[in-house]
Amino acid sequence: xxxxxxxxxxxxxxxxxxxxxxxxxxxxxxxxxxxxxxxxxxxxxxxxxxxxxxxxxxxxxxxxxxxxxxxxxxxxxxxxxxxxxxxxxxxxxxxxxxxxxxxxxxxxxxxxxxxxxxxxxxxxxxxxxxxxxxxxxxxxxxxxxxxxxxxxxxxxxxxxxxxxxxxxxxxxxxxxxxxxxxxxxxxxxxxxxxxxxxxxxxxxxxxxxxxxxxxxxxxxxxxxxxxxxxxxxxxxxxxxxxxxxxxxxxxxxxxxxxxxxxxxxxxxxxxxxxxxxxxxxxxxxxxxxxxxxxxxxxxxxxxxxxxxxxxxxxxxxxxxxxxxxxxxxxxxxxxxxxxxxxxxxxxxxxxxxxxxxxxxxxxxxxxxxxxxxxxxxxx
Amino acid sequence: xxxxxxxxxxxxxxxxxxxxxxxxxxxxxxxxxxxxxxxxxxxxxxxxxxxxxxxxxxxxxxxxxxxxxxxxxxxxxxxxxxxxxxxxxxxxxxxxxxxxxxxxxxxxxxxxxxxxxxxxxxxxxxxxxxxxxxxxxxxxxxxxxxxxxxxxxxxxxxxxxxxxxxxxxxxxxxxxxxxxxxxxxxxxxxxxxxxxxxxxxxxxxxxxxxxxxxxxxx
Numbered sequence: 001x002x003x004x005x006x007x008x009x010x011x012x013x014x015x016x017x018x019x020x021x022x023x024x025x026x027x028x029x030x031x032x033x034x035x036x037x038x039x040x041x042x043x044x045x046x047x048x049x050x051x052x053x054x055x056x057x058x059x060x061x062x063x064x065x066x067x068x069x070x071x072x073x074x075x076x077x078x079x080x081x082x083x084x085x086x087x088x089x090x091x092x093x094x095x096x097x098x099x100x101x102x103x104x105x106x107x108x109x110x111x112x113x114x115x116x117x118x119x120x121x122x123x124x125x126x127x128x129x130x131x132x133x134x135x136x137x138x139x140x141x142x143x144x145x146x147x148x149x150x151x152x153x154x155x156x157x158x159x160x161x162x163x164x165x166x167x168x169x170x171x172x173x174x175x176x177x178x179x180x181x182x183x184x185x186x187x188x189x190x191x192x193x194x195x196x197x198x199x200x201x202x203x204x205x206x207x208x209x210x211x212x213x214x215x216x217x218x219x220x221x222x223x224x225x226x227x228x229x230x231x232x233x234x235x236x237x238x239x240x241x242x243x244x245x246x247x248x249x250x251x252x253x254x255x256x257x258x259x260x261x262x263x264x265x266x267x268x269x270x271x272x273x274x275x276x277x278x279x280x281x282x283x284x285x286x287x288x289x290x291x292x293x294x295x296x297x298x299x300x301x302x303x304x305x306x307x308x309x310x311x312x313x314x315x316x317x318x319x320x321x322x323x324x325x326x327x328x329x330x331x332x333x334x335x336x337x338x339x340x341x342x343x344x345x346x347x348x349x350x351x352x353x354x355x356x357x358x359x360x361x362x363x364x365x366x367x368x369x370x371x372x373x374x375x376x377x378x379x
Numbered sequence: 380x381x382x383x384x385x386x387x388x389x390x391x392x393x394x395x396x397x398x399x400x401x402x403x404x405x406x407x408x409x410x411x412x413x414x415x416x417x418x419x420x421x422x423x424x425x426x427x428x429x430x431x432x433x434x435x436x437x438x439x440x441x442x443x444x445x446x447x448x449x450x451x452x453x454x455x456x457x458x459x460x461x462x463x464x465x466x467x468x469x470x471x472x473x474x475x476x477x478x479x480x481x482x483x484x485x486x487x488x489x490x491x492x493x494x495x496x497x498x499x500x501x502x503x504x505x506x507x508x509x510x511x512x513x514x515x516x517x518x519x520x521x522x523x524x525x526x527x528x529x530x531x532x533x534x535x536x537x538x539x540x541x542x543x544x545x546x547x548x549x550x551x552x553x554x555x556x557x558x559x560x561x562x563x564x565x566x567x568x569x570x571x572x573x574x575x576x577x578x579x580x581x582x583x584x585x586x587x588x589x590x591x592x593x594x595x596x597x
Contacts, residue, residue, distance in 0.1 A: 001481060001484045001485055001487050001488045002488060003488055006474075006477075006488060009476050009477060009481070010476050012476070013475065013476030014476070281470070281472050282472070282474050282475075284472065285466070285468075285472040285474070285485075286485070286488075287433065287457070288431065288433060288460065288466040288472075289460070289461060289466070289485055289486045289488070289489060289531070290457045290458060290459075290460040290461020290462070290464075290486065290489035291457065291461075291488050291489045292453070292454050292457045292458075292489070293453060293457070294454075295488070295489075371434070372428055372433045372434065376424075376428065376433075376466075376468055376470075376472065376543075
């Protein structure tokens with residue numbers, strides 16, 4: 001008769017008690033896995049939604065008058081187009097999604113139009129390539145703002161002539177309630193040709209780091225080192241909104257996980273105490289038969305480890321299924337990216353048995369130190 | 380075989396100190412059959428567990444088979460108990476999730492010793508329990524449970540058998556049968572210390588000592 005045989009026979013006999021422990025661990029792991037998986041999905045969704053708010057950084061020539069910039073929505077000074085590559089390839093600038101732009105207000109078919117040329121986005125050097133945030137307009141094409149196409153009767157597929165260049169309208173934009181409604185977007189090189197400014201841009205838009213603290217001074221210093229001919233400004237409302245959203249998700253997720261961990265641990269501890277109490281006389285007789293305290297302790301600790309191990313696997317499966325079920329309803333944009341987070345299985349299998357064993361530690365100590373004079377002679 | 384020297388055991392409770400044994404000294408020769416009698420709560424069970432290395436005395440020494448039991452480490456004491464002492468209790472204390480055969484084999488979990496399934500089955504046959512070998516304790520009568528407990532106590536052929544009211548829950552017929560097994564063990568050279576209330580059980584012994592208020596009365 002081995003201690004392992006005793007362990008499995010006891011579990012088979014008190015299967016309900018084992019199942020209750022298993023349920024506690026599995027419930028905790030389910031919530032842990034579901035919350036983390038949903039939080040990951042939420043991060044993706046938030047990142048995507050926040051990204052859709054637009055770029056939060058503008059890099060303009062150093063001598064740009066910012067009063068004029070904010071008044072007219074573009075810089076009155078220009079800089080070489082190659083600057084966008086320089087800043088994107090700089091090692092220590094905490095930003096990404098760089099878009100070179102040339103924007104001017106022009107008169108077109110009796111309207112004041114913000115003619116905007118954009119170059120395809122450049123990612124930051126050394127960072128994983130990400131899907132573009134803004135427009136990717138092929139040469140010879142145009143995106144037309146809501147007020148323009150509505151008032152001028154322009155439709156998708158039309159060809160329009162702008163400052164002597166013919167462009168095919170590939171997208172009539174939705175109403176945005178912003179200056180996009182009076183904008184006409186085209187490829188940067190087309191706009192440079194229209195305005196007679198080849199190789200020139202007046203703005204680089206980018207997405208800055210979402211971190212607390214002195215973001216802007218740090219970024220200015222980084223940019224000053226990488227591109228001393230330019231300066232940076234932040235659209236802080238957008239940045240703060242992004243930051244607060246991410247922070248809130250992380251904070252509440254962490255709090256719920258902490259509560260789940262505490263409740264799960266207490267539950268396992270209580271069940272362990274009940275198991276020890278139920279088995280007082282058995283423990284007494286095992287000691288009387290010469291079975292060592294360490295062997296008796298191992299009966300309880302291995303039981304807890306098994307509970308944690310099986311609970312972790314069951315919990316991971318349940319949590320993942322929960323996330324896959326709930327995810328598409330909650331995250332309409334990024335639901336296709338929701339997938340099992342297998343590293344969580346490793347963590348669950350590692351941590352749950354440890355926590356279960358820790359929760360059973362005191363009951364186990366109570367088991368091996370109990371007085372046999374009390375338990376063995378009790379009628 | 381057994382020597383107790385001025386053994387004192389005090390339990391510390393919330394209501395203060397409760398003396399269970401108070402300066403008990405006596406010895407038991409190898410092969411002797413001793414009964415310990417006395418009123419409830421007089422310290423008989425504590426005495427038995429103290430001899431068995433289960434309850435450390437507050438004061439005094441307990442020597443079994445030439446070894447100062449409480450000078451041994453906990454692990455050594457457990458091994459000593461496994462090799463030399465068999466316990467039988469009034470409440471049988473069979474492990475409910477094991478069959479009778481598995482209960483009898485339980486002492487092998489301590490490791491050491493050579494007893495195995497063949498010895499266990501032989502003991503069950505001796506105690507008329509062969510047909511109950513694969514039954515759980517809940518399926519046994521009280522007499523069968525005590526016989527199974529006795530078989531478990533004897534599996535490793537201990538030199539000393541400590542029994543605490545082994546017939547306390549049995550009808551006279553079963554009690555007589557169980558006592559006959561104790562006598563058999565004693566005749567085979569085993570030493571028995573038996574705590575009992577019952578005169579019929581005490582009649583099997585060579586000698587009876589009485590405990591009153593934690594002290595040896597006779």
